[in-house]
Amino acid sequence: MSRMYIDGPEVKITVNDGIFVDLDFYDGRKITMLEPKRLFPISGLTKYITLLDEEGNEAAIIRNVDALLPESRQVILNCLEEYYMIPKIKRLIKRSEKFRIWLWTVETDRGVHTFEIINHIVSIKNLYDGRILIKDANDNRYEIPDFNALDRRSRTLIMPDL
């Protein structure tokens, strides 16, 4: 049960195609077309990134992205940014509710968007670190990185759902 862990300087990571990367180890080994995915997409955004080949088999795990060489780190972060679409909600523009269907219009780091929440009890998760995770009716995900950092109006609008 040996697993290849990447700690940082032993590998150079380059983009192959879109969200795929190549690994060039300093001992001469080379692995191509690996897809980085988070093992902890909610609790550890830059820790334990698994690298899967085209068949979905794990080739290696990056323990900590921040420990990689700067260029490699950026490559991995770009791939993850491309793969994981979790818009950060900056402001709640409008919120309405009728017959237990919630309609939110929000300003995110990816633009303004309107979505529906069917069951706010299970779709809105209030984490103890101040983050709020939201799943809409289509299983798209959103994040409020820090509830207390929102403007007062947004906080007032969201409060009833928390």
Added chain:
Amino acid sequence: MELDGVLTNMPIPGEILAKAGDLSDGGELSGGNRPLFALVGDLTLKGRYGVSALFVFKDRLTAFDEKHSGGQATVMFCDIAQAKVKRMYGNAVLRIEGKDGKTLDLLRFTYSVADIGDAAALFVNKINEGEPVDQSLEIVKAAYRNMRSFCPKCGRKLKTPDSECLNCEGKSKVIQKFAKYIKPYVKRLILCLLLSVFTTALALVPPYITKVMVDSVIPGADRSMLLTIILLLLSVYVAQFSVSGIRAYLLRVTGDRIVIELKKDVYAKAQFLPMSFYDKTSTGSVINRINGDTANIQSFMLRITQEAVVQAFTLVGVIIIMLAMDWRLTLLSLIPVPLVVICGRYFGKRVAPMYRRLWRRGTSLYSILSDTIPGVRVIKAFTNEKNTINKYERYANDWLEEDKKASVTVSAFPTVITFLITCGSLIIWLVGGGQVIGDLVSGAQSGITTGVLVSFIAYAGMFYAPVNFFANLNDTYQHTLASAEKILDILNAEPEHDFGKGNKPERIKGKIEFKNVSFSFDRSKKVLDDVSFVIEPGDVVGIVGTTGAGKSTVINLIMRYYDDYEGQILVDGADVKDIDMDHFRGHIGYVQQEPMMFRDTIFNNISYGNPDAHVEQILHAADIANAHGFISRLPDAYDTLLGERGVGLSGGEKQRISIARAVLENPAILIFDEATAAVDSETEHLIQEAIERLIRGRTTLMIAHRLSTLRKANKIMVVDKGQIIEFGPPEELIAMQGKYYKLIQIQSMSEKAREMKEEENLEISIT
């Protein structure tokens, strides 16, 4: 500008249509050049929310996105090797692989439209494979039909295609759905209503009689009249309270019947809901709904059918009487009404979200109960009582905090309303009292007598109650009271005895000895009868026997789930009762037939018995349990919430997680209770592989019906009717040709029969 007759998931944005060409001008989308269907995206290729679209023609695809050169890209079908949708996390890309080996991302979208993207890719591939357009288009049409369609009125998504929009559906229809529960009791409710009207009418009499007493009877010293009036009042009170009592009884019985019918229906419906519903909804929440929410609906229905009518009758009656007595004082008494209404509405708006949050916290608290109480064996096995208590306390404190916040508003509101009503009576006292004094001093007749004033004050009090009621009609929430009796049942129950607390042997080797152990649950029948055996450290013991033979009881006693047995159970030579219970259970790894998953992440489920475990220990444990592979393929991997919406694991997957949980415990004794009973052969192989890795060097007890799963066992224990009838190495038992031998014979025969049946099926399917 619209594109009539073209299938689309939502209206095509004007700017896209403008780019594509004006229909009337014979542009790109006109005449015979019309697209077959369109996909309106909600993301740009750069991953921002924005306008994008894909038009699918008979021979080509045209995508509109700011990233494409000139905002547009067209690919001919004949140049496409394959079209596919690459699903990522929260978004997807329609990707074209060209025959020249190049790839092109045509369109990006969220999960909201990903199904249509899949259909578009499939359509392209089908056409390239030579399928007729009409035939391929049917797949696309089906995808559009299956997609949650939008309400044409309000634009909101519908729960299912062609279903009515809840947003636009009249409130009356929703009320109608619940009205059917009232229907059987309409006559009784009408009777209650009439009785209410009668008692309300009677309640209006005493203040008027007070006026007569104060103005005529007492000043006139008319004793006979006084007696008559008192008798009249007594009759009024007797009639009023008797009828009230009958009405209260009828109403309560009717209300209970309504709520029971509702509960039965909700419960019956819950039995038939798909498992996906339960993957998304905690059982605590379901129970809360059956118990709590049905009562809320019943309460609301009774409020609407009874109280609203009674209060309206009271309001009208009081106003008429007050106007008849003195119209000026009536107008004065109306002064606080707007304030009461405004306060009521303000309060309603403020308190509703508070109660919603309170309900949410309450449900979370309830969910912990419904998670942990049925899973109490697992909690004990992993000695996780303290963590469970801490978690409950944390959630309970959350609820308390929320309740404290709500209490401020909830307590302030009635105080404010009472204050306003009191102020209203002060105005009447001030003006009316001034008039009465003025009349007394001047001898004039303004029409306001002392009696009128006193009875007016009484009517004013009656007048504000319905005002308050109507101001708060939207407030349909109610608290759910916990049953004190049930709580006391729990509090008064005898706790588990830990006789050996503090006795924590440094190492548990894993020798288990039963000395003349007998046990019964209810003393009516011995489940184990004089059982003795010795299991040496490192032994792998397969426990076999028919259902109800007592196999699980052996395990239950080793786990110390029951202590009131006869005889002695020794572990490493020491009586198990003399060993610290937590410490002992901490050295046992327990894998059940139906593993208990808690409503938490996979990571936390694995680390359940060892919350301080390093992340790499968890990964290692998952590896040994053959679980890492499937976990890492889940979108949220180790952060996947179990029992929550989005993810449900198969039985085999849950089993592997429970094995990983046991691995992490690094136990001296391992117990598998039918760990592979409920899985298919392939999964059984994976689990078996994991078990074989795990059991090396540990004392292991395995209960199994399938004897093939016991191939690693060096000893077999045959339990029959509460007794150990055979115990020893499998070869010896086979040579004895006893019960174990017979079990093997039976199983191999049924195995052969099953294989033959499978072969037959295979042949049939081939032909």
